[in-house]
Amino acid sequence: MALAVPAYAETPANPAISDEGHDAGGDVGQKPSGASKKAVFSTGVAKGRDLLDSAISTSALGDDRIRQTSARTLGEVLRSVPGIRVEDLGDGGFANYTIRGLPLAGSGSKWLQFQEDGLPVLEFGDLSSLTNDMLIRPDLGLARIESIRGGSASTFASNSPGGVINFISKTGEDEGGAIQLSTGLVDYDSKRADFEYGTHVSNTLRFHIGGYYRSGAGARDAGANAFRGGQVKLNVTRDFANGYVRLYAKFLDDRQASYTNGPMRVTGSDADPTYTPIANFDPRHDNTISKYFPNPIGTGVAPRILRSDLSQAWRIKSNAIGLEAKFDIASWTFMNRLRFSSNSSAAGGSRPILVAPATTIATIFGGPGAQFVYATGPKTGQIVTNPAALNGNGLVGYSAANIVDSPQADYFVNDFRASRVWKVGGGDLTLTGGVYKALQNFTSILSLSTAFQDFAGPDSALLDLRTAGGTTLSQGGIAAYSVWPSTVIGNRYSDVDYDITAPYGSINFHKGRLTIGGSLRYDSGKVTGQRFGSELRGNRVAVRPIDVNGDGVISIPEQFADGISGDMPGLVDYSYNYLSYSVGVNFRVSDRFAAFARYSKGARALADSIYFTPLLSTVTGKPTNSKDTYNPVRQAEAGVKFRTDALTLNLTGFVANTTEQNFQIITGADGRLTVQPFNRSYRAYGAEFEGSYQRGPFSLTASATYTHAEIKSDSTDATLAGNTPRHQPKLIVQAMPVIDFGPVAFGSTLVYTGSSYAQDVNKLKMPAFTTVNAFIEYRPIDRVTVSINGSNVFNALGVIDVSQGTLPADGIVTPRVMNGRTISAALRFNF
Template sequence: MLPAFAHAAPSGPEAAVAKPGALVAPVEEAPAKKVAAEEVFSTGVAKGRDRLDSATSTSALKADEIEKYGARSLGEVLRNIPGIRAEYAGGEGNASYSIRGLPLASTGSKFMQLQEDGMPVLEFGDMQLFTSDMFMRFDLNVAQVEAIRGGSASTFASNSPGGVINLLSRTGDVEGGAVQTTLGLNYGEHRIDADYGHKLSDTLRFHVGGFYRQGEGPRDVGYDAYKGGQIKFNVTKTFPNGLIRVYGKYLDDRTPSYQPIPLKVSGTNASPVFTDVPGIDIKTGSLLSPHVDTVLTLDGSNAIKRDSARDGQHAVVKSAGFDAQFDFGGWSFSEKFRFSDITGRNMQNVPLGIAPATALRGAIGGAGATLIYATGPLTGQAISSPSTLNGNGLLASSLFFDSVANSLQNVSNDMRVSRVWKIGKGDLTTTAGFYKSSQNYDIDVSILNILSDVRGGGDAALIDVTTGSGVKATQDGYISFGYLGGRLHRQYQVNYAIDAPYGSINYHIGKLAVGGSLRYDSGHVNGTVSGSELGGGRVGVAAVDINGDGKISIAESKTAVLPLGNPGKVDYNYHYLSYSGGVNFRIAEPLAVFVRHSRGARAAADRILFTPAISAASGLLVDPTSGFDTVKQSELGLKFRQSGVTLNITGFSATTSDRNAQINTRSDGSTQIEDIVRGYSAKGVEIEAGVRRGVFSVTAGGTYTSAKIASDASHPELIGNKPRHQARFLFEATPQIDTEHVTVGANFIGTTSSFAQDVNQLKLPAYTLVNAFLQVRPIAHVQLMVNVNNLFDKLALAEITQGTIPASGIVLGRAYTGRTVSATARYSF
């Protein structure tokens, strides 16, 4: 089997002349154990071409290499691509992704687009609570993952100035299939995968596959938090001059959302020591529990509804599309279309503050207040010793996020034509295209305030507070059925329409290729939003009899309502130009160098709704420049590929503007959601290498980044600081031994230290995670595999909410899961 980056040399759209008919390269034709003489790449480029003849940085991960990583989520796959920052401790959705030092101020992938088969999953990768990775899965349908960093990503896809990551499906080029089952040996997972491809004739083939899984998952939550699966299919008809492919996907899957939990911190900000709070293990624990389940709130029509927190991140996708590619008289034509009906729900239990039970008891119920279990096996029982509760004496005031995606419907179409012209002794490649899309953002968000104990193992319970006079200050564990007087109880009914013509030219003569590309995005945003934050006399709180007992409790008097009769308008346009130009020089057959400069942008999307950037009365942008954020990048690279050795070195620099919203803490340590308007700069070096000698191979990648906050409208004191979570050095390496019957190796993932928040005080420690794998093929068609993730059960922190060590010595944080072991049996046919 090839190492993960044995194919990975930089490539691009304008740096070489593509062969006629090579509009998009097939991904399954090359035998798995033979290095192709010409390595073709097709994502984010004008035409598929050999990577050494192009002026961008790209990588490709083959499916048979990805399976060795034992990835439990898409983030665990993407973390193995050089230059990619992937923070996925929250589970299989709403992870955070960025490229080469571009800011990662919040969740999602703002500057990087996630695609399936060349089309975006969502037009914007960082929509709040519903990000692209929530609606895509890695399974046996995937043939390989392609990634382009910088370069032409800004001109061959909208809203992707940092890069594009594309999951390419199997298409039946290779006949046969597989059935496999996976069992978590020390955690709850039962999963079955299957796929099959077949040629019905010389010109007609199909592929179908999918998975189903169920189980508690790698953390102790007390119920089956994972439940669901997907099925995908495609049918391809080939012709002498091209092909037509139709495809579809149905995804219905529930996964948990792991939010920060408390842990102890001692030492200093520069050298902190993090340890577990008694009663909850940060590597395996969570505040999720079957006893913290019932969610009572108001829906988008202000009607009472009851939901279950066990729904977690529930993604439902029904999509269909087609891909046509033809050559006519020297012209190459491509037409891609996809319609996706996307709905879902995201239930999150986010701790707002952790404090001694005695302190919260008094703060909520006053002097003489008592605590009583509101749910769980001890319901109705008084807590006689709050200071020793669960061995930690703590309670959590948390926010229940109940977010419903009524429609994230996405329709996109990408049409392009290309031709190669003979000009003198060289070839001129021209490409013109037009992209059009429509993205709905129709969601309802309710945020409730609850009180629970701090206990892991799926045993956490809601707590009631009764005043000294016997009046309940809470109701069934709810402090209020809203948050801060109805703040953040919102309704969005917005549509984003995009038209984007684009084009490129490239002249290739001998060893030299020079090219450039342009894209002009025009966007129209239209709709309404409802919420008390819009001001203008809009009321966000009322007294509502939530439990229907004919009485209004203290908690019910603080119920968040939507001011539906007075919505805010959204009605604005934006326009921006993207460009990219590069020069590639192939010094020799195995060696090339390139230089490139690019400018791209990302539309601001939902992050600027409910901010001063938009007038609620007119729906217009107050400042036309706030409709998008720009990214400028420069690259200088070297590429080498020969006799089983691959080496790519790219120096880069980037400047970025960013309007966003992030969760951080105030100076007093309390949690807040803050709108930010910032500029960032970054520079660094990216290295990617692969070596194969006989049965031994190793692939490795590393990214050194020096980044800083270049401007900040609200916090000038942060200028010059390093962005939070931005480490100096990220690395990954996978050595392995591969024989006919056995493959054994390990996947190393690591980072140097970084700062927890932009104030640059409390540090997140460096870590290295080791994931071991063993594959045994005892007989033909049978493979047995064992994966051990986090082999040494290392504490690796992904985030800390606090920027400094608080006086209490308790912070909120998320860590990557501890050691998990799985076994997989596969039969191929």
């Protein structure tokens, strides 16, 4: 059995232990391995083990399959991984991820750990202004993606009770490289250049370099280049007789669009709704920001005036350097990985707080007879004389114009382990021990203003509101430099350091057909820092006059500014610790068939989601209950595995129990966004299937996950007990058929997502949908490939989030949806 503790999931294209001794796993996206070609999965040491002798659930995608998924974003790629649920907006980051029924209340990947080359890219995947998928950009230098799912991940890494996804880079083992140029077709504005090259400098020295640069408006035209930038990754490996040393670096500076909720019309009933785009605004192709939106200005601490030049995009920077070494010494295998990365993010965007007919919004905020006047765009200064016909939809949004920054999120991580195998009683006894150390700094700024806007696709503009008496209540479309009292959330600033230490160990015994073992991990963390926010004053946002634009005059919007007092910090000062364990048994019934079972307990430490909640004392910064600093997860799983030369089948049943303290954004009874904190427990059970089949030029990979999830209890709202958690479909199915004749190859990726409830009240549903990606590759001559690929080729409407819990009276909701159809072409030269 390969236990979860340091089981780095790294699978060569032909599953076998590599010269680095990296972890190897079976790749259902590659040709199935027969009994004579054992799919090996190791625990990060030189002794690998056949997957049929391992009590774990793993999957992998090779670089060819990653390219053939025709995915535009990392989230789209990961939708092909069994058991993982992805809510991807299509903007290249800030997608939501969870696994095997674990709740998806907030954003990011709370229960999943994302890694690059065996080390996490961030300690916490659900930070408010920086998430895992923002720091990972697939390119030609990516060799494969592997995942470990289920309870074994509890001791695989810190803060990863649901699973681990590892992105493994090419290291120059294969000589040569490639250059690829691609462009969007039809209405898809995207231009991108990729390159990669690896070679052996000598018998003991090799390197690999790769990266990309891109530019374009993207899938949702905002009238500007929302996507601009790229990355370069480099690694150099020096091989020795008994090991290797590798240095690597990454330089990422990229901008991606900031997609948020947009208005749609819904008819029918809560149980059977029909979602329809409004006139002149289709959220599959349009964004809530446009070229006519000014750069946002907001208020911070003291108060500091904040300006962002990113009204069109989210900018991510990451500079990382690392070292990896492995040596066999006196029957022991020692491995150490370390990395330091300097990370930051900054964004400006717009999210509707309230969407309604223009006359309704004007009356609510300006009184009877109020009118809108264009504040930006070619119609600046013109009165909206026929609000019911505005842009053909008659709608106006009272929106949050936000600045969401993380100016510093430096991260140092080191993982050291030692392992040895003894011959005991005719079997192999493997002992592994190590220490994991991480230092995560996280600064976060949230500055919110409110503005009036219309919805006209790439021509959307801001509006000023004028009373019947002629008084203009807004300035350049800005209604206030706060969102209070529209929502209970206020401007925030925090600067917090995490110091995490986790010793771990495992013992495994393999004899004949039987494998049995267990592992332990003890996480302890020290959290210190400061937080500033008006919400700390008894959960009430205070506003005051501030000359935000510096013109010497306090305008009406500037009278309502959320200025955070710099002399009123809230402390963050607490420690946490928890024990994780995993035990499992595997029985090799025959050469082709095996069965396994596992029970695990893990946890996930809470990050910035508790900074501005009653869970932390505003005076001492300590939790009112020490158990509120982490969420435990208990899981049991059992499964069978079958493998022949042409066919691979895996079936796993699972059950998971967890508790969670978090908050989620919903639409209140008055139609406005509100923040809802909660403290609840969950239970989920289900089954997970994956398989692959290969015959001649035809191959098929497929998977399906059935999940039954339930809110067991909720101390903040007892009426939710027994309900299904929001966004939890019962069934997710993936399939990828491919036909490869050599000169020509074509195929598709299909993902079916079942219906789910928009909110925990279990009323309004989000319908089931199926997205289809497709590709065709033509190789006219050796080393040259021309390809055309399409994402969501049938333009399916995939609703993944609705803030309303029930069908509103006016039939207007503000969902998030997946991108519509995009088509691109590429030319690749291999050398």
